[in-house]
Amino acid sequence: MPAETLQLRTVNVTRYVTPLREGGSLPAIAEADDEFLYVLKFRGAGQGVKALIAELIGGEIAKALGFKIPELVFANLDTAFGRTEPDEEIQDLLKGSTGLNLALHYLSGAITFDPVVNRPDAKLASQIVWLDSLLTNVDRTARNTNMLMWHKELWLIDHGAALYFHHNWSNWEEQATKPFLNIKDHVLLPLATEMEAVDAEFKAILTSGKIREIVNLLPDVWLADGFDGNQPQEVREVYYQFLTRRIAVSNVFINQADHARETLI
Structure with missing residues (x-):
């Protein structure tokens, strides 16, 4: 049988839980429609999609080499998401990140x-x-x-x-x-x-x-x-x-x- 094509799952973000203030890109813990928590990396953050590209390529190479890394998934952010977010900086980030982002499975307790x-x-x-x-x-x-x-x-x-x-x-x-x-x-x-x-x-x-x-x-x-x-x-x-x-x-x-x-x- 032919080998399976490498692919990532796609999830839809349903809830913004909390920002992770480490670093300048403002990732966040978010919940998706599969009911799992993820560390969400935003395309609208400082380095834009190039940070997501590096995350995806680096993570998948690490995975291929046998390292333990959290599962990477594509994460869709709806245009209506975050309208009620009171923090203006976070609201701007969410508005600038509608569409396809990248997320890593959240390792609770790590x-x-x-x-x-x-x-x-x-x-x-x-x-x-x-x-x-x-x-x-x-x-x-x-x-x-x-x-x-x-x-x-x-x-x-x-x-x-x-x-x-x-x-x-x-x-x-x-x-x-x-x-x-x-x-x-x-x-x-x-x-x-x-x-x-x-x-x-x-x-x-x-x-x-x-x-x-x-x-x-x-x-x-x-x-x-x-x-x-x-x-x-x-x-x-x-x-x-x-x-x-x-x-x-x-x-x-x-x-x-x-x-x-x-x-x-």
């Missing part, structure tokens, strides 16, 4: 990863550093780890700051093959001593076909503006080429990570 208390082994640390080097994720630092402990297991969240090349769309070819200098600030870098072994394992998983599947999840409506006039399929092709090229030259970001770790010792 606690923030503490690098002093929680110490993953070298293999897991190397896997996470490899992932963030690939994605150029600037937001997994000691100040903001974007990891949770839930049922005694480590979960990755919030990849919205990854793929920062897309904020300067014209030089993506150069960015695809550059070292990731910000890896020096990664919270798990001191433990990441098995990068080469992880590289072989992960490159076998992230085939060109798998990357194509993931970028094909990007909805046309997110790709209509802000990409130098490119059509949606052309935009998907840039993400595909960026990721496959970066995987092909993974030794560049592995060497950078190893060098940065050695300077910490």
Whole structure:
């Protein structure tokens, strides 16, 4: 039988529960028509749809590599939603986010990863550093780890700051093959001593076909503006080429990570 096409569920947001004031994008806990709670990421927030694109691509790559991440879903926001919201800033955010947004399943009772208390082994640390080097994720630092402990297991969240090349769309070819200098600030870098072994394992998983599947999840409506006039399929092709090229030259970001770790010792 043919393999199933990769796809995300779509839910309709029914209730705005509470804002999450961490960071500048004002995500919120919201309830959907499937009666589950989600952390809702808004297309009308500061970085717009590019943060949602990074969240989707980063999260689905992490999932493909076997990391624990909350389920990602598309979340529809009706035009009437939020009209009774008393907070003017939140009301403006909701009005600017009608249509298709992105949400992550809310992990009730999860606690923030503490690098002093929680110490993953070298293999897991190397896997996470490899992932963030690939994605150029600037937001997994000691100040903001974007990891949770839930049922005694480590979960990755919030990849919205990854793929920062897309904020300067014209030089993506150069960015695809550059070292990731910000890896020096990664919270798990001191433990990441098995990068080469992880590289072989992960490159076998992230085939060109798998990357194509993931970028094909990007909805046309997110790709209509802000990409130098490119059509949606052309935009998907840039993400595909960026990721496959970066995987092909993974030794560049592995060497950078190893060098940065050695300077910490």
